[in-house]
Amino acid sequence: MKTPKHPISEKEVSHLAELARLELSGKDVTEMRLHLNKILDYFKMIDEVDTEGISPTYHVFDLVNVLRDDTPHSPESKDLLENVPKKKGRYIKAPRMI
Amino acid sequence: MxxxxxxxxxxxxxxxxxxxxxxxxxxxxxxxxxxxxxxxxxxxxxxxxxxxxxxxxxxxxxxxxxxxxxxxxxxxxxxxxxxxxxxxxxxxxxxxxxxxxxxxxxxxxxxxxxxxxxxxxxxxxxxxxxxxxxxxxxxxxxxxxxxxxxxxxxxxxxxxxxxxxxxxxxxxxxxxxxxxxxxxxxxxxxxxxxxxxxxxxxxxxxxxxxxxxxxxxxxxxxxxxxxxxxxxxxxxxxxxxxxxxxxxxxxxxxxxxxxxxxxxxxxxxxxxxxxxxxxxxxxxxxxxxxxxNHDMPELPKEREIRFQQEYNHSSEIARVLVKDKYLADYSEKAAKESIAPREVGILLAVNLPPFLNEIGKDLKSLDVAPEHFAELADMISKGEVSRRSAKTIFLEMLKTGQKPRNIFDKKGLDVISDSKSIEDIVTKIFKDNPEAVKDAAKDTKAINFLLGKIMQETQGRVDPSIATKLVKQKLSVQ
Amino acid sequence: MTARILDIPVWEVVKKIANQEISSEDYISETLERIQKIDPKINAYITVIKEASLDKALELDKQIRQGKTVGRLAGLPIAIKDSICVKNIKNTCGSRMLENFVAPYNATVADKIIREDGIIIGKTNLDEFAMGTSTEHSYFGATRNPWDSSKVPGGSSGGSAASIASFEAALALGSDTGGSIRSPASFCSVVGLKPTYGAVSRYGLVSYSNSLEQIGPIARDVRSTAILMDCINGHDIRDSTSKNTVPQRFADIFKNTVKNLKIGVPNEFFGEGVQKEVHKSIWNVIHKIEKLGFHYEKTTLPLVKYALPAYYIIAMSEASSNLARYDGLRYGFNVLKNNLNWNTTFSKNRRNGFGDEVRQRIMLGTYTLSAGYFDQYYLKAQKIRTLIKQDFDRAFKKFDILVVPSMPILPFALGEKLNDPLSLYMCDINTVPANLAGIPSISIPCGLSSGLPIGVQIMAPPFREDLLFKAGYLFEENVTIDKSVGEFTNV
Known part of the structure; x- marks a missing residue:
């Protein structure tokens, strides 16, 4: 499979930024596109490798069934709320949805 | 469909x-x-x-x-x-x-x-x-x-x-x-x-x-x-x-x-x-x-079959009972306490749902023990109460949570079985409804009106077959 | 009392503290003074823990005087990379995003260090979220190389390695996703171990690329490195990927010198990107070892050629997901603007909380996982990973260890590669294969060129850290490095 030298368009960069929830200005998009394409061009190098019939290595060693007993611990909630930027009582405040 | x-x-x-x-x-x-x-x-x-x-x-x-x-x-x-x-x-x-x-x-x-x-x-x-x-x-x-x-x-x-x-x-x-x-x-x-x-x-x-x-x-x-x-x-x-x-x-x-x-x-x-x-x-x-699979609890399908075998429920009743685990568990407790488990099934699967629908509650929120259902089923099966009285007791039991036997005693709902008492009642009804007696003499269909009056008077405590017999007897001698 | 106590090998210091030849108080005080004096020039630390460290030292000295048994790290000042949680201490990950984040719990390794009476003296600088090879991508400023403060210290655990090289700590922890321990160890001329995947618990290490990274020890010599590894490795029920067996113990392995080592030298690690000074230094040490009777053989791991792109695809993919949690709600940077909807708020928080390099990697990782590109990038890279692992499996049937350069180049000037990410990525070319294969790997100082350090990297089969320590010790014994030529590398 041959892909164009610069796989990502500015439109695609903007779409990715939306998916990743990263605000990008128009200038950012242009700059980002240049950087991304440079690196993606380099990544294309892996096309040279024939991986037909090869399984992916998601886990490097063959551990299976690592399980935990269903025994509750008392929750450690106190310190966890210390880092919350916006609270209302014990609720974590989030922006409006719509 | x-x-x-x-x-x-x-x-x-x-x-x-x-x-x-x-x-x-x-x-x-x-x-x-x-x-x-x-x-x-x-x-x-x-x-x-x-x-x-x-x-x-x-x-x-x-x-x-x-x-x-x-x-x-x-x-x-x-x-x-x-x-x-x-x-x-x-x-x-x-x-x-x-x-x-x-x-x-x-x-x-x-x-x-x-x-x-x-x-x-x-x-x-x-x-x-x-x-x-x-x-x-x-x-x-x-x-x-x-x-x-x-x-x-x-x-x-x-x-x-x-x-x-x-x-x-x-x-x-x-x-x-x-x-x-x-x-x-x-x-x-x-x-x-x-x-x-x-x-x-x-x-x-x-x-x-x-x-x-x-x-x-x-x-x-x-x-x-x-x-x-x-x-x-x-x-x-x-x-x-x-x-x-x-x-x-x-x-x-x-x-x-x-x-x-x-x-x-x-x-x-x-x-x-x-x-x-x-x-x-x-x-x-x-x-x-x-x-x-070996350690798995009993599933509804298996329970439905067992209910039919063990408690003599009809297949339809068994199916209704296992539809809800709480009801199934409840019915099983009641059935175990009763000499008439089949009656228990009828009470819980047929008589109960309309009542619950009407008051908009579920079985869980009622304060009635499974044993109450068992007791009522037993009374019905022994013929101690008529079907009609049973219904009265049933509704009272669901509303108040009282034991069926207590309701029964308090309301005097036992079946009137001695013929002297029944005859007295029939006589009273004949006296109060002379027009109806005339109609009944001509047309047997009108008997039902007199029977209805008798049931009303006794709150259904007489056996309808005995009452019919006595009414017919009295009509024939008039 | 003089600062010279800092110069004593740490594996000896721990004995001297235990038998009251040196007090922990003196050692900690000297270290804190050293930090105060030179860290403004090095910037190894983001957080220094002064009072609590001194208190702990006094307490330990008292216990030792009373004859109580103390832990295996008793009284030693230990620096921890600022992506590893230490309870009630800031854990910034070198990012504006976590500038004010205080860790609410201890990483398993921190628990273990505390249990062994180690004294956590501070949290060290790193490339933001461990993404980098130079420790220049930190919100808290670049760390400088103690050998030459105009040069980078390597990265991403640059703060940890620099703290060791400059005597600002006795031992340090780093994390290594694609070379982040070995790169700064090499550039700062210290010893750094990336353990086998699963040997050390990752619980409490802020994830960058979770299927590749490990926490590992950094020290000035092999024996001291082994002491720290001894204390941090082992199974942890809180990390599902940690190996569920009795861990190896390394404290005693230096009693017997190694006799036989089958050494492989794979060509792919000496490619065109490797500077001639590095070549020379590595071959120099290999030949010295050969003269001692250890034979080496050249070999080949052909698929290693593709390790770097495969590594970056996997790492960025995982990073895009691992860093999704930073949205400013539960912790982290928040623009604190009202009347924006959640989407806009998240995007603003993340745009302003993350630096350029992190944003760029998140973008790339989002791309390589997205519909239509998954097979072409992520899946393909994971398949190449299989092939690379097979290459190593084959090699280790023949060899006990593989010896290669840690870094292809000498420490470079700050800012030199900042505008060329790809050339920075190329620095990881020799370190990423071990992460892809999950095998252990160590970097040992092997020489200087124009006063700048060069490190030799040794790789071994899974869970054979013992071989790395034995071989590393052998190499170390046969190399002399003149620390006096460095700017901040002698006390």
Whole structure:
């Protein structure tokens, strides 16, 4: 499979930024596109490798069934709320949805 | 089945919390998050604190295997977990740990089914194990709330997701399906359906060939039929006006009981599923699955058959009783206490439901012991009370929680059996209704009026056959 | 009392503290003074823990005087990379995003260090979220190389390695996703070990690329490195990927010198990107070892050529997901603007909380996982990973260890590669293969060129850290490095 030298368009960069929830200005998009394409061009190098019939290595060693007993611990909630930027009582405040 | 409803195709995506687990799916935080103050039932893992790591709950695996097995699923022998990546304020990590059927992944189980009463098979495409998100509350509605409040107490609770094929043909099919599913899950003791929010449902509905509408946010099984009925009517009414239904996601507003389009920006979903390598693969051996099956509690289908054999219930009564585990357990307690278990079945499966419907309550909320039902059944079977008196006692018992025998004694509802007393009553009725006596002498059909009066007078305590005999005798001598 | 106590090998210091030849109080005080004096020039630390460290030292000295048994790290000042959680201490990950984030719990390794009476003296600088090879991508400013403060210290655990090289700590922890321990160890001329995947618990290490990374020890010599490894390795029920067996113990392995070592030297690690000074230095040490009777053989791991792109695809993919949690709700940078919806708020928080390099990697990882590109990038890279692992499996049937350069180049000037990410990525070319294969790997100082350090990298089969320590010790014994030529490398 041959892909164009610069796989990502500015439109695609903007779409990715939306998916990743990263605000990008128009200038950012242009700059980002240049950087991304440079690196993606380099990544294309892996096309040279024939991986037909090869399984992916998601886990490097063959551990299976690592399980935990269903025994509750008392929750450690106190310190966890210390880092919350916006609270209302014990609720974590989030922006409006719509 | 009307030809109209056959045009409907419904599929359900059911989420059930495994509420019988003591801890969450991937951490040791307790699973009983309900009623707790916000954000007190959390730990670094379930709130997604940087550096924390998930570890799978052993019992979740056992429970999921039981569920899959009892829903006739084919359980996968080797599986990995995946991350479903999407941002939302109820997501502590902005990805959900779940399962996936592509990219080398498999669901927990595939190809299950549930049979409806008429034998139709509702196919269950897949089942998977995943974590529940947090809960968001609003000032007013989701649309009007200028800020929102997140409580992570629920985040990380173990969920099983069961996805049906679009095999359901009407909202009532959906209800029957969900009743059967509920009963099975409750018989497995893996969840308590009575707990608020323990089950949730998304539904999709379409007229044959038409666009598919998703209904999200249906917060209990009971609401499903309602939501589907609303949506079916909405779609039909659009169709009748010549407006085509658009493919969209609508939310069920359970206060206003309507589905609403949120008019959210329709964003192309790209969940970027990929393996969750903080968890290692799970393998389920045949031996393991056999052991789970061996130790499995009795399922509704088996119980239905046993009820017929053990308590002499008719097949219809047995089916009604096992529809709901609480009712089934209750009826079994009563049946064990009674010399007439078959009568118990009739009381609970035939006489009780109309009463409950009328007062809008369920059996659980009544203060009546199973033993009361047993006692009443015994009194009926021994002929101590007439059917009519039995009904009086039954209603009184349900309303007050008193023992049938006490009601019986207080109201003097014993059967009037000595012929002298009955004769006196007949004489009194003849005297009070001379016109009717004349009519009855000419036309035997008019006897029923006199008999009715006698029953009214005695509150049904005389045996109708004795009363008929005496009335006929008295008419013939006049 | 003089600062010279800092110069004593740490594996000896721990004995001297235990038998009251040196007090922990003196050692900690000297270290704190050293930090105060030179860290403004090095910037190894983001957080220094002064009072608590001194208190702990006094307490330990008292216990030792009373004859109580103390832990294996008793009284030693230990620096921890600022992506590893230490309870009640800021854990910034070198990012504005976590500038004010206080860790609410201890990483398992921190628990273990505390249990062994080690004194956590501070949290060290790093490339933001461990993404980098130079420790220039930190919100808290670049760390400088103690040998030459105009040069980078390597990265991403640059603060940890620099703290060791400059005597600002006795021992340090780093994390290594694609070379982040070995790169700064090499550039700062210290010893750094990336353990086998699963040997050390990752619980409490803020994830960058969770299927590749490990926490590991950094020290000035091999024996001291082994002491720290001894204390941090082992199974942890909180990390599902941690190996569920009795861990190896390394404290005694230096008693017997190694006799036989089958050494492989794979060509692919000496490619065109490797500077001639590095070549020369590595071959120099290999030949010295050969003269001692250890034979080496050249070999080949052909698929290693593709390790770097495969590594970056996997790492960025995982990073895009691991860093999704930073949205400013539960912790982290929040623009604190009202009346924006959640989508906009998240996007603003993340745009302003993350630096350029992190944003760029998140973008790339989002791309390589997205519909239509998954098979082409992520899946393909994971398949190449299989092939690379097979290459190593084959090699280790023949050899006990593989010896290669840690870094292809000498420490470079600050800012030199900042505008060329790809040339920075190229620095990881020799370190990423071990992460892909999950095998252990160590970097040992092997020489200087124009006063700048060069490190030799040794790789071994899974869970054979013992071989790395034995071989590393052998190499160390046969190399002399003149620390007096460095700016901040002698006390």
């Amino acid at each position: 009307s030809s109209e409803s056959k045009k409907i195709k419904i599929g359900l995506e059911v989420h059930c919390q495994l509420t019988s687990l003591k801890t969450k799916l991937f951490c040791n935080s307790p699973s009983d998050y309900r009623e707790k103050p916000p954000n007190t039932n959390i730990c670094p893992v379930c709130i997604g604190t940087p550096g924390s790591l998930p570890v799978l709950n052993r019992n979740a695996l056992n429970y999921a295997t039981m569920v899959a097995s009892s829903l006739n699923f084919e359980i996968m022998s080797h599986m990995i977990f995946f991350r479903k990546n999407y941002f939302y304020p109820d997501m502590s990590k902005n990805f959900q740990i779940t399962q996936y059927d592509r990219a080398g992944g498999v669901p927990f189980a595939i190809n299950g089914y549930i049979l409806l009463n008429d034998g139709r098979k509702i196919r269950l495409g897949r089942m998977q194990l995943e974590e529940d998100p947090a809960k968001i509350s609003y000032d007013g509605t989701i649309e009007s709330s200028s800020e929102t409040y997140v409580d992570y107490n629920r985040a990380g609770i173990a969920l099983i997701e069961i996805v049906t094929e679009p095999d359901l043909e009407s909202p009532s099919d959906a209800r029957e399906f969900l009743n059967k599913l509920s009963s099975i899950l409750e018989h497995l003791n893996v969840l308590d359906l009575g707990l608020e929010g323990s089950v949730r449902c998304d539904a999709n509905i379409s007229h044959r060939g038409g666009k598919r509408v998703e209904i999200k946010n249906i917060s209990s099984f009971k609401e499903v039929e309602r939501a589907l009925n609303f949506e079916m009517t909405r779609q039909k009414s659009l169709a009748s006006k010549g407006i085509s239904v658009s493919q969209e996601t609508r939310h069920w507003d359970d206060v206003r009981r309507i589905t609403i389009s949120l008019r959210l920006k329709e964003e192309e979903q790209d969940y970027r599923y990929f393996p969750e390598t903080d968890l290692v693969p799970v393998t389920l051996s045949e031996t393991f699955i056999e052991k789970i």
